[in-house]
Amino acid sequence: MNEISSVCRIDRLPSCIDFHATVSVLRLDLLHPVVSGNKWFKLKEYLSEAKRTQKILLTYGGAFSNHIVATAAAANSSELKSIGIICGERPPVLSHTLLAAEGFGMKLYFISREAYKTKIVPAEVLTHHLPDDLCLVPEGGYGPKGVEGAKEILLQHDTSAYTHIVTAVGTGTTLAGLTAAASDSQELIGISVMKNNVSLDGEIRRLLPEEKKEKFRLLHDYHFGGYARYKPALFDFMNAFFTRIGIPTDFVYTGKAFYGVFNLLKKGYFPAGSNILLLHTGGLQGNGSLPKGTLIFG
Numbered sequence: 001m002n003e004i005s006s007v008c009r010i011d012r013l014p015s016c017i018d019f020h021a022t023v024s025v026l027r028l029d030l031l032h033p034v035v036s037g038n039k040w041f042k043l044k045e046y047l048s049e050a051k052r053t054q055k056i057l058l059t060y061g062g063a064f065s066n067h068i069v070a071t072a073a074a075a076n077s078s079e080l081k082s083i084g085i086i087c088g089e090r091p092p093v094l095s096h097t098l099l100a101a102e103g104f105g106m107k108l109y110f111i112s113r114e115a116y117k118t119k120i121v122p123a124e125v126l127t128h129h130l131p132d133d134l135c136l137v138p139e140g141g142y143g144p145k146g147v148e149g150a151k152e153i154l155l156q157h158d159t160s161a162y163t164h165i166v167t168a169v170g171t172g173t174t175l176a177g178l179t180a181a182a183s184d185s186q187e188l189i190g191i192s193v194m195k196n197n198v199s200l201d202g203e204i205r206r207l208l209p210e211e212k213k214e215k216f217r218l219l220h221d222y223h224f225g226g227y228a229r230y231k232p233a234l235f236d237f238m239n240a241f242f243t244r245i246g247i248p249t250d251f252v253y254t255g256k257a258f259y260g261v262f263n264l265l266k267k268g269y270f271p272a273g274s275n276i277l278l279l280h281t282g283g284l285q286g287n288g289s290l291p292k293g294t295l296i297f298g
């Protein structure tokens with residue numbers, strides 16, 4: 001696989017004039033079909049460390065994790081080895097996500113839910129590798145190194161004219177990076193894809209320097225029932241958005257964030273003249289877990 005380039009285009013959406021605001025989408029989804037845009041940025045620092053030290057990337061995730069498959073693909077593109085610690089028993093048939101990860105050469109180990117919570121390196125891994133040969137990437141790429149990489153998202157283009165920057169939020173590492181990189185006049189909005197994730201605010205603040213800790217806002221109203229949950233209205237929106245605008249979204253992250261932005265526009269949340277930059281953070285591979293025909297795009 002070729003090296004992954006980090007420059008993506010920005011699509012200014014045509015239809016938002018009625019809302020007295022403009023919305024532009026930063027198409028990080030176009031970086032690579034499986035390395036979701038924001039995951040690639042969050043992994044950058046780990047990749048360069050592993051390349052420098054020739055260590056094996058080891059990380060954690062679930063059976064449909066964008067982070068797992070992104071790590072596998074990114075390692076593969078840098079000719080590095082990777083290990084994925086997967087939550088739960090090995091299923092008789094692997095998910096399309098895990099098959100793709102294996103296709104990129106990732107070695108998978110399955111551990112019980114209880115063991116997974118502790119984020120230990122399983123004994124089985126340590127019978128094959130010395131701890132010093134492993135470069136550990138936290139689940140979801142959460143942490144200061146992920147923030148460093150995510151800062152670069154805003155540096156690909158001149159983004160100074162945007163009044164609002166919006167992204168879907170899982171661990172919040174991406175939002176922390178955007179907040180750290182944005183100017184003081186810009187408003188940062190994160191749309192949480194989990195239900196009542198009350199610890200999120202503190203987890204993001206922990207990643208930011210003092211003067212940035214108050215500079216982002218989290219919205220918790222667009223989770224559609226919780227992480228990876230959905231309702232028909234979400235698919236209706238995603239299909240309609242694709243029909244009108246031609247941009248595919250995923251049901252776990254970007255579908256919820258995009259729905260949120262258009263719902264907020266309708267409610268008059270954004271002042272007239274707002275110039276909104278909405279991140280398309282990728283994740284489209286996750287749609288592969290939906291029943292065929294749910295979405296009108298592939």
Ligand SMILES: *Cc1c(COP(=O)(O)O)cnc(C)c1O
Pocket residue numbers: 036038039066067140168169170171172173174175250253254281282283284
């Ligand atoms: C992981 C992911 C996110 C969330 O990123 P965090 O930095 O964990 O908040 C958003 N969108 C997509 C498509 C993702 O895969």
